[in-house]
Amino acid sequence: MAPSRRWAVLIGVDQCGCDVQLPPLHYAESDALALRDVLLDQEIGTFDDDAVKMFVGPEATWREIKVFLRDLALESAPSDVLFVYFAGHALVPQWSDQLDAYLVTADLNPGTLPREPDNGLRMSFLKRDIFDAFAGASFLVLDCCHAGLYADADRRNIKVLQTYAEAVDRPRHNALLACPSGSVARESTDYGHGTLTHHVLRALRGRAGDEAGRVSFAQMATFVAEQGMDPPPVHTAHVYGATTVLTQPPMSRHDRQALSSPANPGITRPCLNPLEDQTSSIRQLLGRMFRADMRSAHQSQQGERDGRVELIRHALDAGSAAVVEFVGSNFGVVNRTARFDKDTLSPMLELAAVDAVKHPRATPGYVVSHGVGRQMLCVPLSFAGDRTLTLAVVDPALAQLDMGEPLAVMLRAVWDSDPVADPLQSEMTVLTALRTSFGRLPLKLYDDAFSLYQQLIGSMIMVFQPVVELDQRATGVSVQSFEALARRSDGELRAPWSALRMAHDWGDRFIVERDAILVTKAIHSYAEADAASGWQGTKPLSVNVAVRSLLSDAYINQVSKALAEAGLHPRTLTLEISEQDPITPEPGERWPQEPLVYFHNRLTTLARELRISFAVDDFGVGYASLARMAELPLTQIKVDRAILHHPMALEELTLVAQVARYASDQGQTGQPRTVIVEGFDDDAPVSLYEIFRLGIHHVQGYFSGAVASTTLRELDPAVQERIASLVRGEK
Template sequence: MSDRRWAMFVGSNQCGVQVRVPALKYAENDAREMHALLTDSNIGTFDKDDTRLFLGQRATAADLKAALREIALDSSPSDVLLVYFAGHALVPDWAPQTDAYLGLADLDPTLLRNDPDHGLRMSFLRHDVFELFAGTSFLILDCCHAGAYLANRRQHIPAIDAYGQQMDRHSALLSCPREASSREREQLQHGVLTHELLNALRGAAADADGLVTFNALARHAVEHVTQPTPGHLVPMWGATTTTLTKPSPSRQAIDRPLTPPVGLGKIVPCLNPMEQFAGTVQQLLKRVFKSKERVPAQRHGLDDGGGALERIQAALDAHSAAWVSFAPPNVRILNRTDQFDEVASRPMLEQCLQFVRPGMGSATSLGYLASDAGRHQMLCVPLASTDPAEAPALVFIDPAPALLAMGELLSGTLQAIWAVGVGEDPVYAEVRVLTELRRTFGRLPLTLYDHCLDRYEQLLKSLHMVFQPVIEIALQNHSVSPHSYEALVRRSPADQSAPFTILQIAHAWGDRFIVVRDSILATKAISSYTAANEEARTPRTLPVSINVAVRSLLSDAYVQVIRQAIEEEGLNPHAVMLEISEQDPIHPAVGEEWLQPPHKYFHNRLRHLARELEIGFAVDDFGDGYASLSRMAELPLTQIKVDRSVLHHPLALQEIELVMKVARAALDRGEAAAPRAVIIEGFDNQTDLTLGQLYAVGVRFVQGFGVGPPASAQLRPFDNRDREAIASQIREDLRRTREEL
């Protein structure tokens, strides 16, 4: 466990070389005094061995960058980092006003045009230091253009990793807006902002306990510096719980009323209560799933799934961890890390024993915190169990206090991580954990929603498409042939089963995820099918079916994706068939209002899309979902696909005969030129019905392992032997049926 408090103090009176700005008088002394005060043995909270002071000619961009990067990359969640800078700041003529360079000794504007990273930019501090720092961090800029620090956020660029999403344990105090100037005063012998900071740290901002936090420091500065008014970003608990100095309590500090924050009159959104921890969750997941390599498990008990216990312990910056089972009157250790002391931890385990009992599962409570007279803390996270006699839990000794502030969100995250396991692909694992949090807590912060959507898109784009043929069956060999193909998604081309868990994740998040999922998979299906056709050099392009959810067909964004994909690949629109899952209900979403009955409204929507896109529609999974007969009768469908589950019903033939009648209804009424095609899905060797029985009731199209070549990324040839096998099987089935009669 690290628990280090790092600090960097930088002061530079000069502004590099060849910069025509007056030298400052007090910047270097300001940095020196801030360093002395915060490392003072009586009231300071920083150890001199963990601080660095860069002054004058020794304050170079290269040295400061190296020192800060080393700290950031080796940090842990319990660490603290404070960076203070006093001096000039420069915005070159060619640079945007959303970034500025610190006026360090080696700043040379003539080199920056061709080498923008020659100096130290504020954006470097934000993106390459504080976004990487795992603990709580603070920045104080007493310089011109200080407000540019808040403006140089990444925009319109997908974050590379979880650290780039949000810094929810980072606070900043800036002496002026981005285009304004900071000031020194002769009578103060300091910069105006730093003068008030020193007063605050010496006790003017102390609370009733005689402690000065960053939040109190920032509030004091805003109250006492008026021209220009400093800006401050104090996003969460870290600023209020991290103590900077411990001056003696005073009557002034005790009696001072709390003042409201600066900026009254602004309109700000009401945040989700978990918003302040969104970045911490992302960072925690990255620390757990940062490597695809399996961590060797400590062999002190049951295997925990490839080192999950060790990896979670490291992510929490905890001293030690154990996987235990609470079953009164005993506590049994299932597995533990090397450092876990069962004897010393026994009192805290006994405390948890009265709360964690068999059968309660993880849903009853999202965690407990036990202690032993203030020396150590134990986080206890109950786990779900299928054994009513067991009450498994994870326990962690002295996890980082910064993470404990997450409360139930931390416990819920750990439960989800344990359920997912650490051996998964990192992207897939993150998505699964965030989805479990969504199911547990309901509404998550927007930043976590967007982060999960970004990861989900990456996951979907990594999937592959294979194509399973739909075979037209007949009594004669020459009439047996592929009728069409269905695009099926797989994690790898060799997989035989669909990644149902990945596909169902979208439904836990709602319409946007569903539309994104279907859009990505449809684009992939159309491009992959076009490539497969070109490779196979087929004389004509057979239709391809693509699965789609009801909610996607109601989205104009999805429709545009289909149109664009067909146009870009040069595919005949008539070759595209969208299969609507029978498992999707057809009704308005919460907050929607349809002016027509649901099936009529959706019927009109499909007719509009069929005319506009010139594609066909099918109902998929008949017999395994909502209002099957009414859906078939009322929707403008080109074909009907019967789910394989129907084949195992006791009255399977009667049900298929009913589907055949519904499929012919439009033709019988004179509303169609041909009956709808009925396709039997999932036909295999375990099916009770035979090809002959299906043929006898009018079925002409069958799909599954029992007919034709298996699904693959290529369109495999269908030769005479395949045709003969199917035709002869039908003839033999019919012959046996006649003999039995």
């Protein structure tokens, strides 16, 4: 690992810039110099002489400060430390309603700002372009009026500052601000300093030291906050704020080498995730890829060239990009962005072709270099024999390229989804690809994914597919019940399986949240549709649920709450347990009985307390089907459509019907379990006549006009007659 570099950038400005209607200050410049003396003190300082950069008085110009800070951010490594201090005035432009302010430098000209708003040192620049881009731990001290604007996230719909809350939530970034937004910071003639800086200097000189005399940023900020300042300062200090030492007592050279040890040994933090250092870069790339304002300018590219290629080029700030087909040592461009020149790039493409032949599928991505500063990121997209389809991105931003394998995994997932038409699901697909590739994500990315998945599931609607009761008489053919099915839009026939199954890649929290959102939607939508139908009596409703959700009290509480809110009787609801879900404890989880016994007892208790019913879904494609069907307290058995297409379909359906009647035949229950054949359509190889003769009288699927809809519909008389004729065996 490269040695840690510690940088301090100290800015102090007494005299305001051009035509700034603010009084000059007395101590801002001397405060910056005093802080330098402490940080460079031979006994207690922890910074080297050449690592402290001063911008004081006339030399504090916004352009030079921005260039210097940006260079530090771009060259930073995860072990680096950046400390930024500003003492002076802050200016909030009256022409802007943004929650932003300018730190007043010696050359600030307010008259140019309406036309050239970047001609100054803005708080948003520090946050977005310096601290978000800095790979290591970063610290900010603002001793100026309006300092709290930096962390103000209370006002909504202000785009540039919506991310300020994220800045103070990042464990690598910490801030000490002289006052809340809208308040003033003060100088004190008694102290000969700005009030905040006076207490900062006291803290760093040892007043905030721990048992060993070391002062971390967090200890300094806490000490300052306890000094009774009016208005009070704002401070945020997380893990790195508590473990990064700023000053220390005199010590030996051996002790100085242990400087990186925690300043507060009592702090506990999770083990470092392998992607922790990439979190900021990953989140920045996701923002550029999937935020609507970033995508809008590129949606027009979808016609002539694949919109994904241009979107990827833009997100990586690359010169150009293309999809290239490699066949042996030959290559051809499938689609490209405007500036992709095959002839100029042919030396790199030839090298990439060699790698594609030598190492097919060996890596999610590789980088080809040629000439001075030219680099091409290659991400294999698909394989077919000796043909490899590869995404080639020319000269991507170095900060993006430094992500390495996670970047290749993300781009492959982008390509496998639809970021232009469906950015919500595409972004979730990218995060899920990172999850499955690297096992565990840093907490911030995990929380991002959970919030995103809530939005994805919340965007779905519920449609209701009828379960048809068969009869040889047309008047006996009717809708027995409905099943709620999730769809991305009304009229869509296919279920959004990839979105629904994502939850299983993330674990119980996602599974339970998915099922809780969907059952709530289903119950409320069904109650509204039932009220609008005008039927006498409410027909039963089935909703899918995972095994893990039924083990969660939070999910069960949500079911009860939704039923009460919708005014739906609990007996209306049947929860269908997918046969594809194993009934087994998770690794490290202990159940008090054998799995089926434990789950049986759980369902029995829930059925008694909630007065709802349970069914097994997808019978025939999952785990220990007969055992589950025979031993669990179920009111329905839903047979998967796969059985209909099995060579021994009639024999399997006969067995299901016998098991369904077993408890009733033994006198254990009054009624046999209802058997429902799912997925029946007009092309099914087993006829309604054959199904009915087996004693199975309920069918669900897209056949004879029985369709899923957001409304509840009775069967048309013509449909009833057609189904009855098929049940009678008439063609």
